[in-house]
Amino acid sequence: MKISLNWIKQFTDINLTIEELIHKLGSQLGAVEGFENLSEIYKDVLIVRVVECIKHEEADKLNVCKIDDGGKSQGIDRDENGLIQVVCGAPNVRSGMLVAWIPPKAIVPSTFHKEPFQLEARELRGKISHGMLASQKELSIGDSHEGLLEIDIDVEPGTSFASTYQLDDYVIDLENKMFTHRPDCFGILGIAREISGIEGIQFVSPDWYKANVSEPIVDEQRLTVNVENQIPELAARFVALAIDNVQIKPSPILMQSYLSRIGIRPINNIVDITNYMMVLTGQPLHAYDYDKCQQLDSSKDSPTIIVRHAKKSEKLTLLNGKEIELNENDITIANNNQAIGLAGIMGGSLTEVDAKTTRIILECATFGMYEIRKSSMKHGIFSDAVTRFTKGQSPKQNMAIALKSLSLIYELSGGTLAGSIVDMKPNSFTNPTITITADFVNDRLGTSFNMNDIGDILSRVEMGIEYNQDNIVISSPFWRTDIEIPEDIVEEVGRLHGYFKLNNNLPKRSISPSIRNKYLDLHTTIRSLLSAAGANEIVGNSFVHGDLLAKINQNPTMAYQLSNAISPELQYFRLSLTPSLLELIYPNIRSNQVVSENNEFALFEIDKFHSKGSVDNESLPNENRSLSFVFSADSKTAKKKYDGAAYYMAKKYLTLIADKYNIPIKLVPLDQYDQDQLNDAISSQVIAPYDANRSAIVSVDNKFYGIIGEYKKTIKKNLKLPEFTAGFEVNLDIFNNASTNSRYKMLPRFPKIHQDICFKVSSELKYSDLFTDLWNQVEVAKPENTFFEIGALDIFQKEDDPSHKQVTFRLLISAYDRTLTSELINKLVNNVSQNLLEKLGAERI
DSSP states (O other): OOOEEEHHHSOOOOOOOEEEEEEEHHHTTTOOEEEEEHHHHHTEEEEEEEEEEEEEEOTOOEEEEEEEEETOOSSOOTTTTOEEEEEEETTOOOOEEEEEEEEEBBBOGGTTTTTBBOOOEEEEETTTSSSSEOTTTTTTTSSSSSSSSSSOOOTTEEHHHHTTTTTTTTEEEOGGGTTOOOGGGHHHHHHHHHHHHTTTTTOOOOOOOOOOOOOOOOOOOOOOEEEEEGGGGTTEEEEEEEEEEEOOOOOOOHHHHHHHHTOOOOOOOOHHHHHHHHHHSSOEEHHHHHOOOHHHHHTSSOOOEEEEOOTTTTTETTTTTTTTOOOTTTTEESSSSSSEEEEEEBBGGOOOOOOTTOEEEEEEEEOOOOHHHHHHHHTHHHHHHHHHHOOOOOOGGGHHHHHHHHHHHHHOOOEEEEOOOEEESSSOOOOOOOEEEEEEEEEEHOOOHHHHHHHHHTTTTTTEEEETTTEEEEETTTTTOOOHHHHHHHHHHHHHOOOGSSSOOOOOOOOSSSOOHHHHHHHHHHHHHHTTTOEEHHHHHHHOOHHHHHHHTTOOOGGGGGTSSSSOEEEEEEESSSSHHHHHHHHHHHHHTTTTOEEEEEEEEEEEEEEETTOOOOOOEEEEEEEEEEEEOHHHHHHHHOOOHHHHHHHHHHHHHHHHHTTTEEEEGGGSSOOOOSSOOOOOHHSSTTTEEEEEEEEETTTTEEEEEEEEEEHHHHHHHOOOEEEEEEEEEGTOOOOOOOOOOOOOSOOOOOEEEEEEETTTTTTTHHHHHHHHHHHSSOOOTEEEEEEEEEEETTTTOTTTTEEEEEEEEEEESSOOOOOHHHHHHHHHHHHHHHHHHHHOO
């Protein structure tokens, strides 16, 4: 963004050299990309008077002019009256006019940054021309090359062109990105205020720039404005004025020069006023031809302006001649029949202000910054208005800027207010009041400011200051939309004072070890355990395709969908980690068939997944830390190596981790678990891929932490999974209170006695129930100071007795202080067996 130093000086004094100012701007406001001294470009250009103008004898389109430069130029041939001869082909050249003259040896300003063109005295059709009389284009303050720029200020011949139009100036280029949160700094007024604060000078805004200004009262209704459903995101405020008696003509050269030097092309007085006020205040404006608006909406006596979302496939031709197709997310300015402008971005060609315009509608609005950004990116339009609207201007300044623009329109075009001013305000606007103490600021900046010091720094940039005992009450000015919390005030104090002035001593810190991140330690431990057990870790993408969610029975409406996904494969936040693992199984099985006979592998991932709280909840995503695991083997390998179901391989790995952390997990069959605990948005999606008849809920103290088991047949078919595939997914919170302390127990040095015990039980009795009760019975009945282990040897079921099964366990027991006898162990086993018979109907055989 370019700023003019002379324009800044209209509002504040600058007591710094250009080098000092550049340094302060760079260190206390925003990065400076460069600066330019315009005096170097215009130093030789003079204002002269055409004293005599006669037709060239040898050329119909040329004139031989005698000019008066006040005798300022040296080393140039003059006639007996001290006048200088210049040959000119401009159609508007005439005697008596004041024009800009570029003398010999001077560089034409418009070529200064290209291939510099230096003038000289040269002969044109037999007449010597000393330099040239310049057009607007040659002076680089506009595009017009149709005639000479006629000076509109009465000055003496020989006056410097640069000093007359304040072009003895510096143009400073500031980095836009530095002001992303500061819409006020996209205007000359805001930059001037910041420079005052940096210099320690009290800034006072112009009288016209106020949040609440008195509106002129006009009873006649000449304009109607509607904001669709009063939606604040469309237009937080919309001020519109109908203006009559407008005369379209060039704006004053001084205004044109200020616009040109910062990169805006002058067009006519009305358009230039809107651009001038935009650069001055950071608030974009737009002017519509009143009569064209009315003709496009002939059903009304006066124009109707509607701020609405565009209709699907609606077309609009912009001021630059580009036709675009709108969508329902675009904000448009429209009448009852069609769109006439793309709000906040560019007006439409159908209502353009041109040379025949006599009545206008002036718009000063605040549009939704995010909607403007999206439309700008979609249509590839990056105008000066877009740059400012996407920063979030304050709606409180709209009326003041509209009325100041009206004053300029009256001054430069004769236009007068034709009807009552329309001011649509869907919401009330409030600026926060923040209370802080001097200690709050000093603790964060390492300074020793007192309350008055802080108040002085902030009041220079027109923040409201009140002292209330030990507190400072700060009222954010209406143009600051970024001041919200006490830390914002600290930032302002530090920046305006100068961060480079702060104490450079490093803060004291403890040398005690930092607290270890429990999740990093947890990840490391689990990763080591599973890797040592032969599993391979993957790092999946946080986003998945919607088709994958559907294939594993998860509901895509429960997931957040990306509106600007970088790939069609990455549309949705994943609802668990399982999908990322399952989609890798078939490619790995297929590729591994060529190189290995044992085609089996285990994969795991430790990461986060995200979901909505409910289908209609649009708050921040729920974030869940999870461990997901899957084991798979093709049919040939599974038949060769494994007798049981795949479920038990998944259980083996889960048990490995649970034992490491001493977690008393309980596995409850999914079809027997309390279904009310599985209806929440997260649990329902985690268990969705698992077969209810071949899976179990992982719980601790009857609380759901995950699931283990095999997958539904439809999912195996959809993803081409081998039949021998199972896995688990558990929430990492299950390990929060776990301990990895060693469970080591010293083994007795006396001989172990082992005894096998076989029970005939009902086939419906769960193995886990039988094992648990057997363990508990032995724990109670075992002799003192002994150590025991119980392991399963066999589960057998006769074909002719399907209602029963036989389960064989091996009991190992030994004492720490003696050798146990067989009689003692037999008695123990008999007592335990009798208790199990009475409790579970387990008959010892």
